[in-house]
Amino acid sequence: MANHQSAKKRVRQDARKRVHNRYYKKSTRTAIAKFKDIEDKGDAEKFLPKVISMIDRLAKKNQWHKNKASNLKSKLTKHVQSL
Numbered sequence: 888m889a890n891h892q893s894a895k896k897r898v899r900q901d902a903r904k905r906v907h908n909r910y911y912k913k914s915t916r917t918a919i920a921k922f923k924d925i926e927d928k929g930d931a932e933k934f935l936p937k938v939i940s941m942i943d944r945l946a947k948k949n950q951w952h953k954n955k956a957s958n959l960k961s962k963l964t965k966h967v968q969s970l
Contacts, residue, residue, distance in 0.1 A: 894914040913933055915941040922963060935967055 889895045915938075922938050929965045938959050946956035 902970055911941075911945065912950060915945055919959070919963070923966065926970070928967065931967045935963060938963060 889898050907955060918941055920936050922931065922934055942951070942956045942959055944951050945951040
């Protein structure tokens with residue numbers, strides 16, 4: 888375990904960041920699931936920019952890989968077009 892004051896502080900910071908990151912990842916996954924359940928094209932088109940924004944935010948902070956974010960956005964856009 889941590890012996891130095893700086894190492895103890897780093898443990899505290901990492902714990903706080905982990906909770907923060909989990910919250911945003913989970914809320915984004917939930918938003919994607921809700922988006923996939925939408926059957927109306929108009930509603931889906933309104934909700935798509937919000938979901939894409941959430942995905943971009945995670946990719947920008949390197950919580951998700953940029954290619955994963957790109958693939959997700961592509962699939963979601965295709966989903967809207969298929970409605």
